[in-house]
Amino acid sequence: MSNRHSATLLISCPDSHGLVAAIANFLLTYNANILHADQHQDPVENLFLMRVQWDLNGFTLPMDSFAAAFAPIAEKHNMQWQVSLSVRKPxxxxxxxxxxxxxxxxxxxxxxxxxxxxxxxxxxxxxxxxxxxxxxxxxxxxxxxxxxxxxxxxxxxxxxxxxxxxxxxxxxxxxxxxxxxxxxxxxxxxxxxxxxxxxxxxxxxxxxxxxxxxxxxxxxxxxxxxxxxxxxxxxxxxxxxxxxxxxxxxxxxxxxxxxxxxxxxxxxxxxxxxxxxxxxxxxxxx
Amino acid sequence: MSNRHSATLLISCPDSHGLVAAIANFLLTYNANILHADQHQDPVENLFLMRVQWDLNGFTLPMDSFAAAFAPIAEKHNMQWQVSLSVRKPxxxxxxxxxxxxxxxxxxxxxxxxxxxxxxxxxxxxxxxxxxxxxxxxxxxxxxxxxxxxxxxxxxxxxxxxxxxxxxxxxxxxxxxxxxxxxxxxxxxxxxxxxxxxxxxxxxxxxxxxxxxxxxxxxxxxxxxxxxxxxxxxxxxxxxxxxxxxxxxxxxxxxxxxxxxxxxxxxxxxxxxxxxxxxxxxxxxx
Amino acid sequence: MSNRHSATLLISCPDSHGLVAAIANFLLTYNANILHADQHQDPVENLFLMRVQWDLNGFTLPMDSFAAAFAPIAEKHNMQWQVSLSVRKPxxxxxxxxxxxxxxxxxxxxxxxxxxxxxxxxxxxxxxxxxxxxxxxxxxxxxxxxxxxxxxxxxxxxxxxxxxxxxxxxxxxxxxxxxxxxxxxxxxxxxxxxxxxxxxxxxxxxxxxxxxxxxxxxxxxxxxxxxxxxxxxxxxxxxxxxxxxxxxxxxxxxxxxxxxxxxxxxxxxxxxxxxxxxxxxxxxxx
Amino acid sequence: MSNRHSATLLISCPDSHGLVAAIANFLLTYNANILHADQHQDPVENLFLMRVQWDLNGFTLPMDSFAAAFAPIAEKHNMQWQVSLSVRKPxxxxxxxxxxxxxxxxxxxxxxxxxxxxxxxxxxxxxxxxxxxxxxxxxxxxxxxxxxxxxxxxxxxxxxxxxxxxxxxxxxxxxxxxxxxxxxxxxxxxxxxxxxxxxxxxxxxxxxxxxxxxxxxxxxxxxxxxxxxxxxxxxxxxxxxxxxxxxxxxxxxxxxxxxxxxxxxxxxxxxxxxxxxxxxxxxxxx
Incomplete structure (x- = not known):
């Protein structure tokens, strides 16, 4: 994994129907090869939380356009999100x-x-x-x-x-x-x-x-x-x-x-x- | 959770792009409220494995029609799958x-x-x-x-x-x-x-x-x-x-x-x- | 062990030289077969604590005479002690x-x-x-x-x-x-x-x-x-x-x-x- | 403990009555201040095993005479033993x-x-x-x-x-x-x-x-x-x-x-x- 370039998206937002589908469809549109995905629903706080990591090899959306492309989904679902690239070491x-x-x-x-x-x-x-x-x-x-x-x-x-x-x-x-x-x-x-x-x-x-x-x-x-x-x-x-x-x-x-x-x-x-x-x-x- | 009727789907199949989207879209079509979802990719065996549980309250697909409705997706992706209903105790x-x-x-x-x-x-x-x-x-x-x-x-x-x-x-x-x-x-x-x-x-x-x-x-x-x-x-x-x-x-x-x-x-x-x-x-x- | 009659002595007293020897010699006098012994010194509180369990088979001191026989040692070293017999279930x-x-x-x-x-x-x-x-x-x-x-x-x-x-x-x-x-x-x-x-x-x-x-x-x-x-x-x-x-x-x-x-x-x-x-x-x- | 000189004796021998008393009396003879003692009986192998550590401050037996002084006890009980001094770092x-x-x-x-x-x-x-x-x-x-x-x-x-x-x-x-x-x-x-x-x-x-x-x-x-x-x-x-x-x-x-x-x-x-x-x-x- 370590020698592949990947992106990791962290999301939290109010839970609602269709969130997983919206995110999965977005990534599929740009041919993402998902490496790991994990999600959690907090029923008490009605929160949806997700981490998804995908291979950038074959991903057709340039990452400097990611924010603009993802904005409509993020806004619709009132998401807080951040994306990190493996190429940029913390x-x-x-x-x-x-x-x-x-x-x-x-x-x-x-x-x-x-x-x-x-x-x-x-x-x-x-x-x-x-x-x-x-x-x-x-x-x-x-x-x-x-x-x-x-x-x-x-x-x-x-x-x-x-x-x-x-x-x-x-x-x-x-x-x-x-x-x-x-x-x-x-x-x-x-x-x-x-x-x-x-x-x-x-x-x-x-x-x-x-x-x-x-x-x-x-x-x-x-x-x-x-x-x-x-x-x-x-x-x-x-x-x-x-x-x-x-x-x-x-x-x-x-x-x-x-x-x-x-x-x-x-x-x-x-x-x-x-x-x-x-x-x-x-x-x-x- | 225990006093709600839910369904749980277990899937394993060869890994490929679009699997999560396909399953999420299918469930969304029938208005599923997903309670838990967890998935795993085995990169060595190139396998995708998933468990998803959803509330049957509001789910518009009668469960006796589930197999027929899900069959096209299952066949396309060569899935082994089983669905269990909480109403039917093991x-x-x-x-x-x-x-x-x-x-x-x-x-x-x-x-x-x-x-x-x-x-x-x-x-x-x-x-x-x-x-x-x-x-x-x-x-x-x-x-x-x-x-x-x-x-x-x-x-x-x-x-x-x-x-x-x-x-x-x-x-x-x-x-x-x-x-x-x-x-x-x-x-x-x-x-x-x-x-x-x-x-x-x-x-x-x-x-x-x-x-x-x-x-x-x-x-x-x-x-x-x-x-x-x-x-x-x-x-x-x-x-x-x-x-x-x-x-x-x-x-x-x-x-x-x-x-x-x-x-x-x-x-x-x-x-x-x-x-x-x-x-x-x-x-x-x- | 459980089908043998044994006695267990618990002791705590101020720590001093010769405590182990005093207790061991006392038990040896009456031919005790020691099954388990464990002790602890607390250097901060200057305390000596001990548990010793011995087989009553072959022990020559009748247990109803134990307190009288052990009293001189206990008094000399200012011991708090109790003895329990396996024959008497708690x-x-x-x-x-x-x-x-x-x-x-x-x-x-x-x-x-x-x-x-x-x-x-x-x-x-x-x-x-x-x-x-x-x-x-x-x-x-x-x-x-x-x-x-x-x-x-x-x-x-x-x-x-x-x-x-x-x-x-x-x-x-x-x-x-x-x-x-x-x-x-x-x-x-x-x-x-x-x-x-x-x-x-x-x-x-x-x-x-x-x-x-x-x-x-x-x-x-x-x-x-x-x-x-x-x-x-x-x-x-x-x-x-x-x-x-x-x-x-x-x-x-x-x-x-x-x-x-x-x-x-x-x-x-x-x-x-x-x-x-x-x-x-x-x-x-x- | 580390800035005090101490000796540690490890013993194993066939189990028998009077072992603890023999060792405790020997150490008491030379005014040993016991810091830690722990023993174990293996009833299956009929073995007695002991570790005892004492302060050398106040101990009246010079350690280069220890072996000779301890030999009679060790021989009587068929002991394997070794003594280590904290002053000699392993x-x-x-x-x-x-x-x-x-x-x-x-x-x-x-x-x-x-x-x-x-x-x-x-x-x-x-x-x-x-x-x-x-x-x-x-x-x-x-x-x-x-x-x-x-x-x-x-x-x-x-x-x-x-x-x-x-x-x-x-x-x-x-x-x-x-x-x-x-x-x-x-x-x-x-x-x-x-x-x-x-x-x-x-x-x-x-x-x-x-x-x-x-x-x-x-x-x-x-x-x-x-x-x-x-x-x-x-x-x-x-x-x-x-x-x-x-x-x-x-x-x-x-x-x-x-x-x-x-x-x-x-x-x-x-x-x-x-x-x-x-x-x-x-x-x-x-």
């Missing part, structure tokens, strides 16, 4: 602080082609991960963040993000809370990893609190960042078993394995245009 | 020997509406489960099976199954191997539970062999029965962790929980027309 | 309301010997499960509970529990909150199943709230009941995966499988004297 | 071929102190991972292996391993089969990762065969290498769910996450002296 920035396990993992996956994107930059509030970034040949920018310089620091970050034309920001254990302004600037485009099974233990020191509560499983949660801390749409969660023999350090160690896997799945699904977020929840298309 | 026979944990589980799920079917009879080669069957008001037939009377016993079983107009046979830890003739009579209509993670430990005494090998997880597998023992298309599998502290009895006990869950999922998916078997594998539609 | 009461899936499961496990106890009675605030109780030959008492008669109803329950000499009370989806008086009467002797991954979604309607939050896994938690709702020491937890395709009814159905397994594990471990609760947490001895 | 060699995901993972865990060992060298039959090894400052030796030079190549490997005084060899997706001579030289000291749920799909191309069989879960297994391929004592296993939507490439990708976790757990447990292998099985002490 551009991803990674934010990190001192813990480097998620960064190591993301960069390794990137290096072996598991994450199909470009990574034009890494931003950190510490020097710690510079050597790792350089090993992978990725520019590493240190921007210290304090209570007093937050607005300024974010302005600096935005300048870098814009210059790099970034589509997605991944917080790989970045230990600073983004401002509301920052979050609004990148709606459903900032992915965070929280080291608990949300909504349990949101906020600070989740492993310590899990230990204190005596839970028998710990978890990790990847989610889109919204203005409320640890409250955005959940993308993926996973848990692992602990016992009374595990102290807080053991929880932290076992948790690292969860964090890596849960964050990397969210990033991959986002890069593959598999996620539709609505109502503070996510649909993950297969 | 009829399920359960075969059991002495272990009753799967039977208890299936009958409880049946009694609370989790398995949407009728159970006209239970067949066993032992008396042990009669009281349980009677508690649920289900006729219980004991047909002893020996080396010498197998053909005769199966003839007796077939007579009962045919009289009861059975669609699906569930082997709930039934400890007799069905003859090839039996299996051919009910292709992809006999579901078995095997108490191992197939293909490991097929055949006899899987828990004892898992113990002897020192595995760290044990499993259970539900599958369609084919003429080769424990080799049919796998429907569902699950595992659970064991340790050196577990002896064979512990494996058997932990395994019972797996068997119940893995068998009941397979049965439910079959009853909901979610399974398409081909190439000795299964597609499970969401 | 007596368990089950409380249930209308949902019978946990009850079906517990009674089946009881009937095949998986739960080594006597069940002298079932108490319910509804008639619904009477037929099931009678199938298993267990007395079924209906005691309606309203806002106005709660004290009276509990007094009635206590009378029945005392008459039946009950050691353990299992709330198998019993939909009434026990009074603080009730809880204090049976410290660490009432086990509840809560249908969420605590501490997430404590209180009412956890499946509805899990659905609304858009979690990707749902859970169940068994715990000892304390005066604070859903806050007692957690005994066991398990989760299962859900997706955007699952509505609240699907969550409830998938959750039933979790509830059964999580509750039955807690009950079995309690009956086998494997649980030590302290600091609102539990140690589960292997 | 020395681990890693063998790798071209896939570097396990190597990346092990080196990262090593770099953050999760694996408490020294890694004096990495041996490979390819150049591919040299840059990664150098990033971590570990000598990287390329020894090509062909059908014709195998004995010679292994002799070269042995020379390097002996010069580096290696205790443990980890095959991190090393794609060459070791000779019987090699295996006999390092009994229970070579850990391999096999990319299937053994005993299913032993040998070559397990992901391809798992795909062909249509299993619903794939697994990975870490084990000690013995003279029979993929047949040694299993240390750890884990599985993950796949579906009909996953092609072989997806299995390989999902499997990488399993391989990393399953191999790293085995390595950590070995380094922490938690594993006792006997009868082609393992006991993993908590």
């Amino acid at each position: 551009r991803m920035a990674i934010f990190v602080s001192k813990y480097e396990h998620c960064l190591v993992d993301l960069l390794h996956r990137y290096s072996i082609g598991e994450l199909d994107c470009d990574i034009p930059l890494i931003i950190s509030n510490h020097e710690d991960c510079r050597r790792l970034a350089e090993f992978h040949g990725i520019p590493y920018h240190v921007i210290a963040v304090t209570k007093d310089n937050k607005a300024e620091a974010e302005a600096h970050q935005w300048a870098l993000l814009e210059e790099a034309d970034v589509d997605l920001i991944v917080l790989a254990r970045y230990m600073q809370v983004l401002s509301q302004k920052f979050v609004e600037r990148y709606p459903h485009r900032v992915i965070n990893i929280h080291h608990s099974f949300l909504p349990a233990f949101d906020g600070a020191k989740p492993y310590h609190r899990a230990f204190a509560r005596g839970v028998k499983l710990i978890g990790a949660t990847s989610h889109y960042v919204t203005e409320i801390l640890d409250d955005g749409p959940i993308i993926e969660q996973e848990v692992t078993r602990i016992s009374h023999r595990d102290d807080v350090e053991d929880l932290i160690q076992k948790g690292r394995d969860l964090e890596r896997i849960v964050l990397s799945r969210a990033v991959r699904w986002h890069l593959e245009n598999r996620i539709l977020a609505y109502n503070n929840k996510t649909v993950i298309f297969d | 009829r399920m026979a359960i075969f059991v020997s002495k272990y009753e944990h799967c039977l208890v589980d299936l009958l409880h799920r049946y009694s609370i509406g989790e398995l949407d079917c009728d159970i006209p009879l239970i067949i066993s080669n032992h008396e042990d489960c009669r009281r349980l069957a009677e508690f649920h008001g289900i006729p219980y037939h004991v047909i002893a099976v020996t080396k010498d009377n197998k053909a005769e016993a199966e003839a007796h079983q077939w007579a009962l199954l045919e009289e009861a107009d059975v669609d699906l046979i569930v082997l709930a830890r039934y400890m007799q191997v069905l003859s090839q003739k039996f299996v051919e009579r009910y292709p992809h209509r006999v579901i078995n539970i095997h108490h191992s993670f197939l293909p490991a430990f097929d055949g006899a005494k899987p828990y004892h062999r898992a113990f002897a090998r020192g595995v760290k997880l044990i499993g259970a597998t539900s599958h369609y029965v084919t003429e080769i023992l424990d080799d049919g298309p796998i429907i569902e599998q699950e595992v659970t962790r064991i340790s050196h502290r577990d002896d064979v009895e512990d494996l058997i006990q932990k395994g019972r929980d797996l068997e119940r869950i893995v068998l009941s999922r397979a049965v439910r998916w079959h009853l909901e027309n979610r399974i398409l078997a081909y190439n000795n594998k299964t597609v499970i539609f969401d | 007596r368990m009461a089950i409380f249930v309301s209308k949902y019978e899936h946990c009850l079906v499961d517990l009674l089946h496990r009881y009937s095949i010997g998986e739960l080594d106890c006597d069940i002298p009675l079932i108490i319910s605030n509804h008639e619904d499960c009477r037929r099931l109780a009678e199938f298993h030959g267990i007395p079924y008492h209906v005691i309606a509970v309203t806002k106005d008669n709660k004290a009276e109803a509990e007094a009635h329950q206590w009378a029945l529990l005392e008459e039946a000499d009950v050691d353990l009370i299992v709330l198998a989806r019993y939909m009434q909150v026990l009074s603080q008086k009730f809880v204090e009467r049976y410290p660490h002797r009432v086990i509840n199943i809560h249908h969420s991954f605590l501490p997430a979604f404590d209180g009412a309607k956890p499946y509805h709230r899990a659905f609304a939050r858009g979690v990707k896994l749902i859970g169940a938690t068994s715990h000892y009941v304390t005066e604070i709702l859903d806050d007692g020491p957690i005994i066991e937890q398990e989760v299962t995966r859900i997706s955007h395709r699952d509505d609240v009814e699907d969550l409830i159905q998938k959750g039933r499988d979790l509830e059964r397994i999580v509750l039955s594990r807690a009950v079995r471990w309690h009956l086998e004297n494997r649980i030590l609760a302290y600091n609102n947490k539990t140690v589960i001895f292997d | 020395r681990m060699a890693i063998f790798v071929s071209k896939y570097e995901h396990c190597l990346v993972d092990l080196l990262h865990r090593y770099s953050i102190g999760e694996l408490d060992c020294d890694i004096p060298l990495i041996i490979s039959n390819h150049e591919d991972c040299r840059r990664l090894a150098e990033f971590h400052g570990i000598p990287y030796h390329v020894i090509a292996v062909t059908k014709d030079n195998k004995a010679e190549a292994e002799a070269h490997q042995w020379a390097l391993l002996e010069e580096a005084d290696v205790d443990l060899i980890v095959l991190a997706r090393y794609m060459q089969v070791l000779s019987q001579k090699f295996v006999e030289r390092y009994p229970h000291r070579v850990i391999n990762i096999h990319h299937s749920f053994l005993p299913a799909f032993d040998g070559a191309k397990p992901y391809h065969r798992a795909f062909a069989r249509g299993v619903k879960l794939i697994g990975a297994t870490s084990h000690y290498v013995t003279e029979i391929l993929d047949d040694g004592p299993i240390i750890e296993q884990e599985v993950t769910r796949i579906s009909h939507r996953d092609d072989v490439e997806d299995l390989i990708q999902k499997g990488r996450d399993l391989e990393r976790i399953v191999l790293s757990r085995a390595v950590r447990w070995h380094l922490e002296n938690r594993i006792l292998a006997y009868n082609n099985k393992t006991v993993i002490f908590d």
Whole structure:
């Protein structure tokens, strides 16, 4: 698949008769060879959601004419939609602080082609991960963040993000809370990893609190960042078993394995245009 | 959903352009309100597989005319297809020997509406489960099976199954191997539970062999029965962790929980027309 | 093991040198054949916790003299301890309301010997499960509970529990909150199943709230009941995966499988004297 | 714990009365502060197995006199035993071929102190991972292996391993089969990762065969290498769910996450002296 050019269309709109037929007929008109299609109806919200991916080889509509050609259908059915081309790799920035396990993992996956994107930059509030970034040949920018310089620091970050034309920001254990302004600037485009099974233990020191509560499983949660801390749409969660023999350090160690896997799945699904977020929840298309 | 009448169409055919459009247009012609649709392309086998379920309320094609109306499309695309109506509950026979944990589980799920079917009879080669069957008001037939009377016993079983107009046979830890003739009579209509993670430990005494090998997880597998023992298309599998502290009895006990869950999922998916078997594998539609 | 008479000793005390030697020497003095031993040190609380089970065959100390013989060691090390004899089956009461899936499961496990106890009675605030109780030959008492008669109803329950000499009370989806008086009467002797991954979604309607939050896994938690709702020491937890395709009814159905397994594990471990609760947490001895 | 000096004793011997007392009394004689103790009885083989770890701070027996002092007890009870000191870090060699995901993972865990060992060298039959090894400052030796030079190549490997005084060899997706001579030289000291749920799909191309069989879960297994391929004592296993939507490439990708976790757990447990292998099985002490 990876060496074929394809397009992926994500759609959400009010549910009604004839939606699948309308989309399928449109694609057939231009001889699309559909590679994958998945749809979902939410009967409570009366929503129709769809992801369809087709081979551009043999597709007779030039993609720069797609929007104009698709507009009548989109308008008729009141669709929100976006189309992505495999030829244009998403551009991803990674934010990190001192813990480097998620960064190591993301960069390794990137290096072996598991994450199909470009990574034009890494931003950190510490020097710690510079050597790792350089090993992978990725520019590493240190921007210290304090209570007093937050607005300024974010302005600096935005300048870098814009210059790099970034589509997605991944917080790989970045230990600073983004401002509301920052979050609004990148709606459903900032992915965070929280080291608990949300909504349990949101906020600070989740492993310590899990230990204190005596839970028998710990978890990790990847989610889109919204203005409320640890409250955005959940993308993926996973848990692992602990016992009374595990102290807080053991929880932290076992948790690292969860964090890596849960964050990397969210990033991959986002890069593959598999996620539709609505109502503070996510649909993950297969 | 359960109190609406719906129809479910399962299709498999060679993949080609325009299949989704053809099916969607057909359903739209008769004003179908699609409740769920899921499809899968197998690029290796060049197969298209689809499950679509729609509300019969407002559907303008009488279902006794469906086959005739759909035939041109089916023929054009060389489809294998079947349509099921929610109003017609599938009829399920359960075969059991002495272990009753799967039977208890299936009958409880049946009694609370989790398995949407009728159970006209239970067949066993032992008396042990009669009281349980009677508690649920289900006729219980004991047909002893020996080396010498197998053909005769199966003839007796077939007579009962045919009289009861059975669609699906569930082997709930039934400890007799069905003859090839039996299996051919009910292709992809006999579901078995095997108490191992197939293909490991097929055949006899899987828990004892898992113990002897020192595995760290044990499993259970539900599958369609084919003429080769424990080799049919796998429907569902699950595992659970064991340790050196577990002896064979512990494996058997932990395994019972797996068997119940893995068998009941397979049965439910079959009853909901979610399974398409081909190439000795299964597609499970969401 | 089950057909041998054995004794199980549970100990907790401040940690110090020589504890294992003291206990091992004591048991050796009377020729104990140790079947299982497991211990745990909590370095934060400086606690030593131990479970040891030995064969009574060949043990030269009569068990009615055990307390007197063990007292000097226990006093010296400031031990809390209890000894249980396999010959004396624990007596368990089950409380249930209308949902019978946990009850079906517990009674089946009881009937095949998986739960080594006597069940002298079932108490319910509804008639619904009477037929099931009678199938298993267990007395079924209906005691309606309203806002106005709660004290009276509990007094009635206590009378029945005392008459039946009950050691353990299992709330198998019993939909009434026990009074603080009730809880204090049976410290660490009432086990509840809560249908969420605590501490997430404590209180009412956890499946509805899990659905609304858009979690990707749902859970169940068994715990000892304390005066604070859903806050007692957690005994066991398990989760299962859900997706955007699952509505609240699907969550409830998938959750039933979790509830059964999580509750039955807690009950079995309690009956086998494997649980030590302290600091609102539990140690589960292997 | 890590900044305290401790000793760990692993024992296996025929089970008999008084073993725990004998060991506990011995340690108490020299004022040992026991940090962890775990034991296991195998009633089928009549074996007693124990791991005990104690603080060397305050322990009055110099460790170079330990063997002589413990010998009478060991002889009396026919014990096989070994003692390890935390002050002496185990020395681990890693063998790798071209896939570097396990190597990346092990080196990262090593770099953050999760694996408490020294890694004096990495041996490979390819150049591919040299840059990664150098990033971590570990000598990287390329020894090509062909059908014709195998004995010679292994002799070269042995020379390097002996010069580096290696205790443990980890095959991190090393794609060459070791000779019987090699295996006999390092009994229970070579850990391999096999990319299937053994005993299913032993040998070559397990992901391809798992795909062909249509299993619903794939697994990975870490084990000690013995003279029979993929047949040694299993240390750890884990599985993950796949579906009909996953092609072989997806299995390989999902499997990488399993391989990393399953191999790293085995390595950590070995380094922490938690594993006792006997009868082609393992006991993993908590």
